[in-house]
Amino acid sequence: MTKHALTPPRLKTMKQQGTKIAMMTAYDYPAAQLSEEAGVDLILVGDSLGNVVLGYDTTVPVTLNDMIYHTKSVVRGAPNTMIVTDMPFATYRLTPQDTLLNAARIMQEGGAHAVKMEGGAELAEEVLRLTSAGIPVLGHLGLTPQSVLQIGGYKIQGKVEKEIERLLSDAKALEEAGAFGIVLELVTEPIAEAVTRSVNIPTIGIGAGRGCDGQVIVYHDLIRYGSNIRDKRFVKTYANVGDTIRTAIGEYVQDVKNQAFPEEKHAFPLDEEASRFISEKLYGGGAK
Numbered sequence: 037m038t039k040h041a042l043t044p045p046r047l048k049t050m051k052q053q054g055t056k057i058a059m060m061t062a063y064d065y066p067a068a069q070l071s072e073e074a075g076v077d078l079i080l081v082g083d084s085l086g087n088v089v090l091g092y093d094t095t096v097p098v099t100l101n102d103m104i105y106h107t108k109s110v111v112r113g114a115p116n117t118m119i120v121t122d123m124p125f126a127t128y129r130l131t132p133q134d135t136l137l138n139a140a141r142i143m144q145e146g147g148a149h150a151v152k153m154e155g156g157a158e159l160a161e162e163v164l165r166l167t168s169a170g171i172p173v174l175g176h177l178g179l180t181p182q183s184v185l186q187i188g189g190y191k192i193q194g195k196v197e198k199e200i201e202r203l204l205s206d207a208k209a210l211e212e213a214g215a216f217g218i219v220l221e222l223v224t225e226p227i228a229e230a231v232t233r234s235v236n237i238p239t240i241g242i243g244a245g246r247g248c249d250g251q252v253i254v255y256h257d258l259i260r261y262g263s264n265i266r267d268k269r270f271v272k273t274y275a276n277v278g279d280t281i282r283t284a285i286g287e288y289v290q291d292v293k294n295q296a297f298p299e300e301k302h303a304f305p306l307d308e309e310a311s312r313f314i315s316e317k318l319y320g321g322g323a324k
């Protein structure tokens with residue numbers, strides 16, 4: 037069995053009991069370690085790693101192999117936490133068989149405990165196929181960044197009647213297909229709350245307000261890790277490690293130039309006998 041206590045049924049209980057779910061993205065071993073130590077309920081190996089770790093403009097270039105590589109390091113860092121990995125662009129919405137094989141690689145090679153897919157009712161058949169094969173699936177509605185080139189920007193969802201009805205019916209379809217939860221991204225607060233009330237599985241919001249059953253946030257946003265982390269309304273910044281790291285590296289560079297580093301305490305001395313040998317051999321016995 038799993039070493040982590042959190043399972044899809046337990047997440048449903050948390051919703052029923054009103055215990056909020058704290059999810060965090062992580063993309064590597066140290067971030068996973070620190071997240072587990074800090075008491076995160078659930079880790080998401082998000083394809084946002086394309087933006088914050090790999091430097092792409094969108095999540096579109098991220099591959100299945102990228103996701104598996106990062107998942108492996110996260111699993112090693114957080115052995116006692118439930119880990120969900122994003123299925124990246126165009127590795128699902130294929131035939132249900134192909135989707136199943138791709139999800140299986142994330143589980144078997146990567147070691148994830150669940151996968152996440154962006155989309156609603158149109159994914160119901162694939163979600164059903166995965167869940168009936170034992171692969172827990174987390175849904176993702178609202179803004180779906182893998183479709184940003186089609187949508188034309190990172191726009192707030194759930195503003196007009198048609199979108200609202202679609203969100204509610206998509207959430208229902210995902211629940212019926214067996215999804216264990218739904219991420220709601222950039223959805224107006226009242227609509228995210230309405231979706232949350234309309235299903236029995238937990239919703240995990242990002243930019244979806246206070247009414248969701250849990251929250252997820254991108255690691256690099258939370259701690260401002262990187263030099264181009266843009267201010268986003270829905271992000272609360274808890275630390276500024278970008279500034280801390282830049283300052284530290286700058287001081288190191290200056291210390292090397294000024295010969296302030298390394299100092300005697302950073303160097304390894306020789307015992308006296310060997311010192312005599314080397315000074316005679318190299319310096320003709322003159323130098324000490």
Ligand SMILES: Nc1nc(=O)c2c([nH]1)NC[C@@H]1CN(c3ccc(C(=O)N[C@@H](CCC(=O)O)C(=O)O)cc3)CN21
Nearest residue numbers: 084087088095181190191192254256257267268269270
């Ligand atoms: N660093 C990072 N954080 C994220 O939350 C994130 C990623 N990358 N990459 C993948 C997706 C893309 N996401 C995004 C990207 C941009 C906005 C954005 O520009 N939001 C603005 C204005 C939105 C609007 O008014 O239409 C904001 O102020 O929140 C939001 C979500 C969320 N995900």
Ligand SMILES: CC(C)C(=O)C(=O)O
Nearest residue numbers: 061082083084219242
């Ligand atoms: C923003 C979250 C929900 C995500 O999909 C990601 O980090 O890739």
Ligand SMILES: [Mg+2]
Nearest residue numbers: 082083084122
């Ligand atoms: Mg994602």
